[in-house]
Amino acid sequence: MKFYARRIAFYAVTLWAAISLNFFIPRMLPGDPFSILMAKLQRAGGIPAGTENSIRLLLGAAEDQTLWEQYVTYWKNVLTGNLGVSVTNFPAPVTELIGDAIPWTLGLVGTATIISFVLGIGLGAFAGWKRGTWVDSLVPSTTMLQSLPYFWVALVLIFVFAVSLQWFPIIGAYDVFHFNGPEWSWAFVGSVLYHAFLPALTIVISSVGGWLLGMRNMMVSTLSEDYVTTAEAKGLRPRRVFTTYAMRNAALPSLAGFGVSLGFVVAGSLVMEQVFTYPGVGKLMITAVRNNDYALMQGVFLVITLAVLAALFLMDLIYGFLDPRTRHHD
Amino acid sequence: MTDTDTTETPTPSSAAPSAATPSTPSTPSTPAPRSGVRQMLPSMSGKLLAGLVLIGAIVLFAVVGPFVTQDPRSSANDAMLPPQAGHWLGTTSLGYDVLAQLAEGARGSLVVGVTAGLVAILLALLFGVVAGYLRGWTDEFLSLVTGIMLVIPGLPLMIVVASYLQVRSLWVVALILGVTAFAGPAVVLRSQARSLRVRDYVSAARVAGEKTPRIIGVEVLPNLLPLLASQFLFAIVLAILGEAGLSYLGLGPNGSITWGTMLNEAQGGGALTRGAWWWFVPPGLMIALFGTGLSLVNFAIDEIVNPKLRLAPAAAKSVREARKAGKDKLGRRATGSHDVAEKERVDA
Secondary structure, eight states: OOOHHHHHHHHHHHHHHHHHHHHHHHHHHSHHHHHHHHHHHHHHHOOOOHHHHHHHHHHOOOOOOOOHHHHHHHHHHTTTTOOOBBBBTTOOHHHHHHHHHHHHHHHHHHHHHHHHHHHHHHHHHHHHHHHSSSSHHHHTTTHHHHHHHHHHHHHHHHHIIISSSOOSSSSSSSSSTTTTTTOOOOOHHHHHHHHHHHHHHHHHHHHHHHHHEEEEHHHHHHHTOOOHHHHTTOOOOOOIIIIIIIIHHHHHHHHHHHHHHHHHTTTHHHHHHHTTTSSSSHHHHHHHTTTTTTHHHHHHOOOOOHHHHHHHHHHHHHHHOOOOOHHEEE | OGGGGGGSOSSSSSSSSSGGGGOOOOOOOOOSSHHHHHHSOOOOHHHHHHHHEEEEEEEHHHHHHHHHSSOOOOOSSSSSSSSBBBBBTTOOOTTOBBBHHHHHHHHHHHHHHHHHHHHHHHHHIIIIIIHHEEEHHHHHHHHHHHHHHHHSSSHHHHHHHHHOSSSOOOOHHHHHHHHSHHHHHHHHHHHHHHHHHSSSSHHHHHHHTTTTIIIIIIIIIHHHHHHHHHHHHHHHHHHHHHHHHHHHOSOOOSOOHHHHHHHHHHHHHHEEEEETTHHHHHHHHHOOOOOHHEEEEEEEHHHOOOOOHHHHHHHHHHHHHHHHHHHHHHHTOOHHHHHHHHHHHHHO
C-alpha cells in the first residue's frame, strides 16, 4: 500500500509543479511577449477587452494584480477548463482546438508505437536467442536507425515516395478535396490510412531500433540465468525455453519502457507532424508558436503534460501489479 | 536498460575500487591480467574502432572543414546547382555552397551537443550521484525534482521556453537542451550510486572517517566512470537531435549555422519539391553518422558496465564450437544423428 501512496503523492506534486511551471515560464523569461502579441492583434483589428485581460493574465502583464492573485485566478481558470482563446483562430477556445487535434495524434502515433514495439520486441528476442552468431554483427546497425533525426527520415520518405514516385500524398491526414471534414465512411477511412502510412512508417523506422536493442540485451542477460540452464538441462523444447522461460522475463523492462512511450504518445512526434502537415497536437503547437499565439501554445503544453502524467500514473499502477518487485524497491 | 542487478552482488575482493568490474577472460593478445585502469577501458573491437573512426572523422571535418571550403554565407554562386566539381555537394536556392554550410554546421551542432551534454551530465551528477549516496531528505527532494523533469515532456517544454526568447545564442540553446535532458542520466546514475553505497569498501571509508565529498569523489565516482561516459555520449546525441528539431522548427540559435538550420532552410527553400536532395540529405546523414559513432562507442562501454553482454555471447559461441568439434571427432556416427546434431546446433 505504501507503494501506491508514494506514487499518488508523487503524481500530485508533479501535477502541481507542471501547472505552476506553465504559469511561471512566461513571467520568468526575458522579453515582452505581451507587447508583441498586442501589436499583432492591433494590426489585425481590435479585440474585446475580456480577451485582452485574459492575455494579460496569461503573460503576466496584469499590473493591477499581485502575483499571488494572478496565480489564484490562473488556477481557477485551469480547474474550470478555461485555457483562454486562440488568437490564430479567433475566437475559438483553446480547449476546442486541442480537442479536435488530439484524436489524430492519438490514432497515428499510438498505432505506430504499438507496431514498433511488437516488431522490436520480436526481433530483439530473436537476436538475443541467436547470441554469439552472425546476428550479433547486425545488432550495432540498429543504432544507426536510432541516431536518425526522425523528421529527417520523414523528409527523405516524402522526397522518395511522395515527390519522386508519387505513391503517397505529401501532406494532410485525409483527402481534403473529396471530403469536407471527418465522416464515417469506408472511403474516408481508406483515405486516412493512405495518408497515415508515411508518418507511421517514420515513427516505426526511428523507434524500432531502441526496442530491439533493449530486448536483445535483456534476452542475453536472461539466457545466462541459472533457471534457463536448468530448463535446458531438463530437456525442454527450445521453443518452450525461448517463450516461457526467457522471453517472458526479458520483456518486463521493455514493457515498462512501452508504458512510458504510450504516455508520451500525446506529446507525440511534434516535428514529424509539422513535416507532414498532419493536423495533430504537434502541428497545433507549432502553428501557435509561429503566430505568437501564446494562449494556444501554453494550453497545448499543459494538455500534453497532463496527458503524459495521467498515462504514466496508470502505467505505474499496472506495472506495480505486473512486476511485484517494483513495489518493494524504494 | 542494462541490468543493474548484476553489479549489486558484493564483490569478494572488497578493498580495491577496480574490483567492481569482474576480470575479463584474458584474450590471447593480452595474456597478463589487465590492470585497474585498463579494466575501465573498453577492449578494442571492430565496433569500437568503427565508432572512434566515425567520431574522429566528423570532428576533424568540423575543425578543418571551414578553412578549406568557401564562405558558407557567400551567395555568389549559381542557385540550386547539383553536385559537381567545385561544389561537391551543390548549392542552395540562395547560392550557398552546401559543403561549406555542412562544415560550418558541424561546428555549430557539435558545440551545442557537447555543451548541452556537459550541462546535462553535471546536473545528473548532482541529482543522481549525490542523491543516491546521501539518501534521506536530500535524496527525496533531489529525486522528486528528477522525477518531475523526467515526466514533463522535453521537446514541448523546449519549444515553449525557446519561443519566449526572442534572441537565442548557440549557448542559450545548449543550456536549454542540457537542463531539459538531465533527468534520464540522473535516474541511471542514482540507482548505480545507491548500489555502490552499500559496498564494503565504501562502508570502510565511511567508518574510517572520510568526509562525504571525498567518499563521493574518490570511492564512488571512479566506479561510475563507464556509466558516466556512456550517459554523456547519449546526452550529446540527444542534444544534437534536439537542436536539429528546434532549428528545423525555426526555434534554434539565431545567426548561427547548424545541421538543423540547414534542414530548416532546405524545407523553406523548397528543396523537397524541387528535387534538391543534395541540400537536405547531407545534414541529416551527418547527424545520423555522428550519432552512430557515439552509439558504437557506447556499445563497447555497455559491455564493461554489464559483463553478461560480453561473456554470454562468447560462452554461447564456445559451446557451439565445442559441440561442433565433438561431432567431428565422433565421425563414426550415422549420418542420421548428424542431422539431429546439426538441428540442435541451429536451435541453440
